[in-house]
Amino acid sequence: MNKPIKAVSFAAAAVLAVTICTFLIIRQTHEDVLSKEAVIKKVEASYEGKVTKSTQSKDKKTYEMTLENPKGTYFLKADATSADILSMNRVKAMNPSVMTEKEAEHLALKRVPGTVKKRTHKNRVATYIIQKEDGKTYEVKVDMQTKTVLSADQISNKDQQKTPITKKEAKTIAERETGGTADDADLEESEGTLIFEVDVDLPDDKEATVKINAYTGKVANIVYED
Template identity: 40%
Template sequence: MSRKMKMLLTLAGCLFILVAFAMLMIQTIDKKILSEADIKKIIAKDYNGNITNIDLINHKQDYTLTLENSNGIYQIIASSSSGQMKEMKQLKSYQKPNEKNAELQAEEVAVKKVKGTVIQKKEKSDRFIFTIQSKKELYQVDVEKDTFKVIEAEKKKPTSKEKKLTKITVEEAIQIAVKEVGGTVDDADLETFSGMLVFEVELDLPDGREAEVLVNAYTGDIEGITYEN
């Protein structure tokens, strides 16, 4: 192929590219761009809130809008010709943690303050109240709702209602006591020992002695054993 022919082919290729580019530009220019008012109406049909900002981007192919409502602030990208949404992402959230999550956070704080088992939960306007059975004592821990700070943590005597909130049954307490010292059961009652709720299990041993076993009503731990001849 002659040099002249190569040059002609190259020029023809360049001309074709220029024509195609020109046609594309004409199509882009001729494409109808929705007004800001129109695009706002389209977005408002599907999303509640106030549009606080709107701009054309991507060589006027898209609109970017900032939408604000009770849930937060969002950025929306929509086609400038059709109004179809292409992308939406949340920039800021106004939603508060739900009550369950708030209660769980408060419970974590309470148990960190007093290690033990939460046996009862209450809620007031400004705080969560947890009753916690520790290894040796019963505590009430109050945690502030807004800050999740411990307002107070103090020992308390178990109420009649709390005495019913045992984690183990009397039958389970008897099994624990018999496994520990043996013998046969004479009696088993729910009692308070050093501020702690326990099952007091009395056993008759094979050697003629009697044993009194204190079983923690929440954890099942043995808190004490007394032998009598």
């Protein structure tokens, strides 16, 4: 074999070797790349959202995705071989709707079943005073934006002194119901419910005791004394 033929053969062998090596490298690279489905599954599990769009880069090294979850919409890049997040940017923030007062009250009663005695609403927090069947009273606070119960605390006897109905109002109610003059009013607990017990002086030197619900202002009963 002459020299020109040997040179051509050597060159051909070199080209073939380079081609084979390149093919093996590309093949190995492609074998290491995760499928789009596998990457999406890992991303959705990590960020508790839904991937709505996914494309692979031309060099097959990354996936570009659009992810939506309760906090907003995100654009992210994930490594094609490990599914690790290379970059992540929120492109749209979610604005969760605020629940209605009726929905907030339902949530409060779900946490503490009973009767709502008082309702207040300040900013995005709704507060409910709820009395259970066993007579215990709770203050339940609901965040109307996040739709969660912030607290549900039992009100102690000391805290229950702060009632919607004042002693003066209780005396006025007792006088209106009996037509007499209220002498004194004491806050007491009866069967798990706070009441004002008002002593009333009636005409002809008679007396009456009026029991008034400290939260609703309703008269529970009236006892007349000779």
